[in-house]
Amino acid sequence: MLTILDKSRLQITIERLACQVIENYIDLTSVALIGIQPRGVFLADKIYDQISNMGVHQLPQYGRMDITFYRDDIRKELHEPNKTDIPFSIEEKNVILIDDVLYTGRTIRAAMDALLSFGRPYKVELCVLINRRYSRQLPIQPDYCGKAIDSIISQKVKVEWDREEVNLY
């Protein structure tokens, strides 16, 4: 096991991601943060809390989205759906999709498909905590990245929110 981010580095990384979002958008009311169920929601929660604590005048919209019915692997296995909660219109919004680990890119492909069922956003960006490079199966790259790592297929990246660290197994 190798620790990629320990508790203090994880906190610094989340702060930086929140700062980057604020830096990119002068008007945060045009922004919607959407955490991808189930694990992306933990990161989305942290980033939203961080932005709220930074003394900004306006807050972005915040939602959670389940992508189960949009997956391309349901003929292999059915996954348990989670709650989707997007209580606002995404029309003409700058949507930032948030997930914990970017690996093959298939989840994000499904998430973009799912997102467009809710309307037509102005722009869609991707924010991830860990970017596993050289393992992409689709042409998808993050716009906000906590940390990029090089790993092989047999390794597993686990973001352990209870212990507040990221480990490579």
Next chain:
Amino acid sequence: MQLSTPHLLGIKDLPIADIDLILSTASHFKDVLQRPIKKVPSLRDTTIVNLFYENSTRTRISFELAEKRLSADTLNFSASGSSVSKGESLLDTVKNILSMKVDMVVMRHSSSGAPHFLAKHIPVAIVNAGDGINEHPTQALLDAFSIKEKCGTLEGKKVVLIGDIMHSRVALSNIYLLKKAGAEVMVAGPPTLIPIYIQEALDVRVEYNLKKALQWCDVANVLRIQLERQNEVLFSSLREYNLAYGISKKTLEALNKEIVILHPGPINRGVEIDSDVADSSHSIILQQVENGVAVRMAVLYLLSNAQNF
């Protein structure tokens, strides 16, 4: 996450874990149906045939809509206007349709056991959309979903099924499901329309007095008189039935509590239920229809990767 069975033939042999899985998945599909684009791509690789050997409005439209909302390709077959009149058997008809690469069959048939027979002979998932006087599993599932949505739980709820219990597949599927989910079940109606040994066979209460039945229950599921299945005279007239067993506003107002009214449709207004009750706030009849699409989406989605036929 998978159902324990490759087909949905009835509630009788369906474990409670499967029922819970269908109902919880249905609640997610209900969310999907509230979105601007009410469609998911899950079954875009699947072709489904709706075989209707018996008339239907709600079930047929509901299944077809559920299939379309899941992006499946759909085929509609009705016995009238087909080669059934030229003497083609059920099995031959289905085998011919399946040879055109169809992945699932939804079937309604006037003979009890028709989908069970088919399940033994063909290697694709079958959903029973009502077979004779046997079962109508998706109706029971959507009734359960609607009661749960309205009352929070099924456990401990007192549910009465009123009317033609003898000829109702909805009643039988509902009894099986409600018992499995821990509800208390009563059947009520004229003695000629209630099977004699039902109390012993299915462990339900029996009541011949409508007022007592309504006084006892939290939820009343009102059933239609199935005149097309009755080949003998079981009550004197529809008017007399209405006087003794029809749900009227007056009867409900005489109760000292609020009850929830369900009806699987089609409604015969003025017979088993009066208009002012069917259209009142007690009734969740149209919610049942709305929930039907979500429940059927869940069933089709969960059966779509069934194997081990």
